[in-house]
Amino acid sequence: MKLKDKVALITGSSKGIGAGIAKEYAREGAKVVVNYSSSKDYADRVVNEITRNGGTAIAVQANISKIADIKRLFQEVKSAFGKLDILVNNASVWRYEMLEEVSEETFQLQVTTGLMAHIFCAQQAAAMFGEEGGSIINLSSTVSLNPIPGTLIYTAVKSGVDSLAKTLAKELGPRKIRVNTIAPGMTESEGSTADGRPGSAMEKLFLDRTPLGRIGLPLDIAKVAVFLASDDASWVTGERITVAGGLL
Numbered sequence: 001m002k003l004k005d006k007v008a009l010i011t012g013s014s015k016g017i018g019a020g021i022a023k024e025y026a027r028e029g030a031k032v033v034v035n036y037s038s039s040k041d042y043a044d045r046v047v048n049e050i051t052r053n054g055g056t057a058i059a060v061q062a063n064i065s066k067i068a069d070i071k072r073l074f075q076e077v078k079s080a081f082g083k084l085d086i087l088v089n090n091a092s093v094w095r096y097e098m099l100e101e102v103s104e105e106t107f108q109l110q111v112t113t114g115l116m117a118h119i120f121c122a123q124q125a126a127a128m129f130g131e132e133g134g135s136i137i138n139l140s141s142t143v144s145l146n147p148i149p150g151t152l153i154y155t156a157v158k159s160g161v162d163s164l165a166k167t168l169a170k171e172l173g174p175r176k177i178r179v180n181t182i183a184p185g186m187t188e189s190e191g192s193t194a195d196g197r198p199g200s201a202m203e204k205l206f207l208d209r210t211p212l213g214r215i216g217l218p219l220d221i222a223k224v225a226v227f228l229a230s231d232d233a234s235w236v237t238g239e240r241i242t243v244a245g246g247l248l
């Protein structure tokens with residue numbers, strides 16, 4: 001068990017990639033905090049699956065686009081488990097929109113959830129990690145280096161995610177806090193199903209550019225998230241790992 005007795009918070013882990021990471025962390029021995037914003041049923045389902053398999057998990061509601069909610073989330077982690085070792089900044093929302101469709105509302109939504117929350121969650125985590133340090137993992141996307149039309153704000157957010165991990169790795173390294181980024185390619189999730197991707201022209205475009213010839217699964221991403229959180233990655237910080245079947 002690579003994460004035995006570690007405490008991990010994964011934002012937005014009621015669904016998709018976050019849920020996959022939560023389950024895999026629990027399988028590797030971590031006590032897991034499953035954060036969600038509104039999908040309590042989904043969060044409870046993830047927690048029940050973990051506990052049924054002998055793991056430890058709790059669900060905590062917090063809308064991470066609000067700083068007050070972020071502070072409460074971390075207080076609840078402390079009350080439940082007394083410490084934190086791993087933060088996965090996973091929650092994010094995206095909107096497909098061309099430049100003329102971008103609005104203040106869609107800008108705020110994507111920037112607060114996808115970038116601002118990463119910063120304020122990292123702030124709380126760094127304050128809570130013990131003397132042995134900790135690991136912060138941020139979810140970016142292949143689009144941050146290889147954008148597609150209609151993802152202007154999302155791409156800018158993910159480029160910001162790439163850069164903040166590099167800065168934080170330097171700032172927090174002396175405190176033994178490692179900060180790394182995972183950039184998934186197209187991955188099956190509730191969010192990507194809800195936006196109509198399965199069978200779409202966009203899915204075909206990504207499949208054609210993916211040498212390993214399939215769409216990613218949450219478990220593909222979770223395995224790398226386990227590595228980055230574990231002692232196997234104790235000399236790895238400030239890195240961005242693409243997990244996308246060869247898609248660049």
Ligand SMILES: NC(=O)c1ccc[n+]([C@@H]2O[C@H](COP(=O)([O-])OP(=O)(O)OC[C@H]3O[C@@H](n4cnc5c(N)ncnc54)[C@H](OP(=O)(O)O)[C@@H]3O)[C@@H](O)[C@H]2O)c1
Nearest residue numbers: 012014015016017037038039063064092186187189190191
């Ligand atoms: N799927 C892909 O193809 C893909 C590709 C590259 C990168 N990524 C990145 O991977 C991460 C996960 O994506 P996904 O596809 O697994 O997403 P998803 O299926 O849409 O799930 C999103 C999760 O985030 C939570 N969430 C959304 N807004 C929140 C908020 N304000 N506060 C707290 N939780 C919130 C959702 O919970 P509620 O339902 O309760 O709101 C849900 O658990 C994201 O950062 C995404 O950008 C995904």
